[in-house]
Amino acid sequence: MRYSPDTHRAERQGDRCLLALAAAIAILEADRAAPGSGGGLPEALRDYYTEGACEDLADALHSITGWPVAVIGDTGGVAGWVHAGVQAPNGDILDADGRHERWDWLDSWAKWVDAYGEAFEGYDSEMVDIVPRRYFTSA
Numbered sequence: 001m002r003y004s005p006d007t008h009r010a011e012r013q014g015d016r017c018l019l020a021l022a023a024a025i026a027i028l029e030a031d032r033a034a035p036g037s038g039g040g041l042p043e044a045l046r047d048y049y050t051e052g053a054c055e056d057l058a059d060a061l062h063s064i065t066g067w068p069v070a071v072i073g074d075t076g077g078v079a080g081w082v083h084a085g086v087q088a089p090n091g092d093i094l095d096a097d098g099r100h101e102r103w104d105w106l107d108s109w110a111k112w113v114d115a116y117g118e119a120f121e122g123y124d125s126e127m128v129d130i131v132p133r134r135y136f137t138s139a
Contacts, residue, residue: 017060023060024064026039026041039096055084057084093105093130
């Protein structure tokens with residue numbers, strides 16, 4: 001799998017878009033070589049895409065695979081979402097750390113939703129789930 005400017009569907013955003021596409025390709029190639037072995041990214045890039053730029057990476061993964069962007073957040077709408085990846089046809093989630101079973105990904109990120117949500121009135125930790133990103137965007 002190689003990046004081609006003629007076939008990708010991501011909106012160009014300068015170097016940020018190209019970096020995300022390169023990271024997405026590295027993750028997909030690592031996953032294809034050894035599924036479940038991790039993201040295959042250097043630590044600095046892994047940190048970058050798990051500490052604030054996860055949506056850029058999810059968009060790049062989506063542009064290559066066509067898989068929907070999924071986020072983990074409070075479906076009650078109090079805290080919003082905290083992390084993004086793409087959901088493979090078998091339900092697994094792919095992000096900067098590689099491939100995850102849905103429930104493992106939920107377990108690892110739910111605590112971050114709780115950390116934000118518990119400060120808000122009406123927050124319910126039972127409403128944390130993995131949903132399509134469009135759930136949190138207005139049409």
